[in-house]
Amino acid sequence: MKKINVLLSAYNGEKYIKEQIDSILAQTWDNVEIYVRDDGSTDKTADILKEYEKAGKIKLELGKNVGFIKSFFWLVRNSGDADYYAYADQDDSWFPEKLAMAVEKLESEVSEEDLSSLPVLYFSNYDYYDEELNFVSHAFSEDDIKNPTFRNCIVDCMPLGFNSVFNKVAKDMMTKDTPKYSCGHDWWTYMICQGMGKVIYDNRPTVKYRRTGNNVSAGGMSFIKFQIWRIKKFIIGGYFLNVRKMLAEYRYLYNHKLQPEDSKLLSLFTRKNYNLIVALKKTFYPKMFRQKAVDELMLRFFFLIGRL
Numbered sequence: 001m002k003k004i005n006v007l008l009s010a011y012n013g014e015k016y017i018k019e020q021i022d023s024i025l026a027q028t029w030d031n032v033e034i035y036v037r038d039d040g041s042t043d044k045t046a047d048i049l050k051e052y053e054k055a056g057k058i059k060l061e062l063g064k065n066v067g068f069i070k071s072f073f074w075l076v077r078n079s080g081d082a083d084y085y086a087y088a089d090q091d092d093s094w095f096p097e098k099l100a101m102a103v104e105k106l107e108s109e110v111s112e113e114d115l116s117s118l119p120v121l122y123f124s125n126y127d128y129y130d131e132e133l134n135f136v137s138h139a140f141s142e143d144d145i146k147n148p149t150f151r152n153c154i155v156d157c158m159p160l161g162f163n164s165v166f167n168k169v170a171k172d173m174m175t176k177d178t179p180k181y182s183c184g185h186d187w188w189t190y191m192i193c194q195g196m197g198k199v200i201y202d203n204r205p206t207v208k209y210r211r212t213g214n215n216v217s218a219g220g221m222s223f224i225k226f227q228i229w230r231i232k233k234f235i236i237g238g239y240f241l242n243v244r245k246m247l248a249e250y251r252y253l254y255n256h257k258l259q260p261e262d263s264k265l266l267s268l269f270t271r272k273n274y275n276l277i278v279a280l281k282k283t284f285y286p287k288m289f290r291q292k293a294v295d296e297l298m299l300r301f302f303f304l305i306g307r308l
Contacts, residue, residue: 001031002083004099004165009071010049011039013090016210017048019133020092025057029099034058034088035079040065045090072161072185077175085171087161087186091210093133098124098206102165105202114198119170121193122200123159126207133208144291145201150262151289153187153194154247154269155299155308158291161186163207166193177253181245191250196257240307244269274306282308 006024010017024034036058038046046062053060061078063071072087079085084106086099095101102122110120125145128136148158166189173192182188193199248270255263268282282303290296302308 001029002103003031003033003081004029004084004086004103005079005082006032006034006086006088007072007075007079008034008036008088008090009039009068009075010036010041010045010090011065011068011071012041012043012045014041014044014048016091016212017045020088020090020094021052021058023092023094023096024088026096027094027099028096029103032099033080033082035061035075037061037063037071037075039063039068039071069182069185073174073178073182076171076185077178079171082168082171084165084167086165087189089162091212092162093129093208093210095206095208099165101202101204101206105200106165106167109200110198115167115169117169118197119173119193120167120198120200121159121170121189122165122202123190124163124202124206125204126160126163126209127205129208129210131210131212133210136211138205139209140203142203145203146291148190148194148199148201149287150194150259151265151285151287152291153191153199154250154266155243155289156295157184157187157190158201159186159190159199162209164189170197179246179249179253181242181249183239183242183246188246188250192254195250195254195262240302243308269308279304279306 021034024032034057036049038049038061040063049058049060052058063074084103102124106115106120106122114120126139128139130136145158152158164186170189170193174188179188190199247266251266251270255266258266268278271278283300288296290299
């Protein structure tokens with residue numbers, strides 16, 4: 001049975017982390033090793049994790065607070081050898097078949113040769129749950145997710161970490177070149193696999209995604225709250241500056257490995273100064289970047305005014 005290493009970064013997660021770890025330990029896939037890094041928690045999270053470590057159920061690192069992105073990349077670099085790797089958040093709960101479903105999908109749709117030579121990423125649908133793990137809604141319908149594209153991965157992160165499984169080739173690439181400017185461990189993994197390998201989407205839900213009010217991502221918000229979140233992040237904050245830095249680093253590391261069409265497109269997003277001609281090329285690019293029309297229109301507006 002192929003080995004899967006689960007990578008979990010924890011921070012002040014005392015309320016839900018036991019439920020999450022127990023759901024990972026209850027996976028129907030037997031060959032699983034759990035690596036946890038505590039990112040400088042100030043509550044009882046570390047004490048809870050020490051109990052699991054003492055029982056031989058996890059491998060634990062108690063670290064300083066560096067933020068969840070750097071914490072996850074530490075786990076990527078310092079986890080042991082395995083065939084596959086899975087990111088895990090601290091406050092969700094996994095379906096028992098989550099990892100088995102991922103391996104089945106990967107090995108039925110990707111050849112053994114490609115799995116051993118290309119970076120490959122699997123991500124699944126998921127369900128929204130409230131704080132008490134009462135079902136709220138499905139995240140995506142069958143028509144919400146189209147085939148992932150390189151266009152999408154440079155402006156958006158469809159996989160959200162907790163619903164992702166990737167192979168050793170992807171892990172080794174991130175270990176060799178850990179990014180300085182990544183906007184997310186999951187986004188960087190997506191770009192590596194979409195640009196130089198393969199990405200597989202599974203419409204079957206595999207995770208109970210708990211919405212607590214403290215989640216990093218915005219999924220599951222009401223329409224009004226989501227628009228307010230967008231304004232704060234995209235208009236007021238420095239979000240796009242960080243994205244541009246990430247894309248510039250990605251181009252520096254991997255441009256020579258990209259397909260010519262993808263390399264040409266990426267070059268439009270890595271210019272330091274605003275250029276009207278480039279902005280118009282992006283604004284009127286003939287193919288869609290996002291999955292939904294409303295998201296696409298907003299994105300094109302940001303292209304036009306030079307935010308991205």
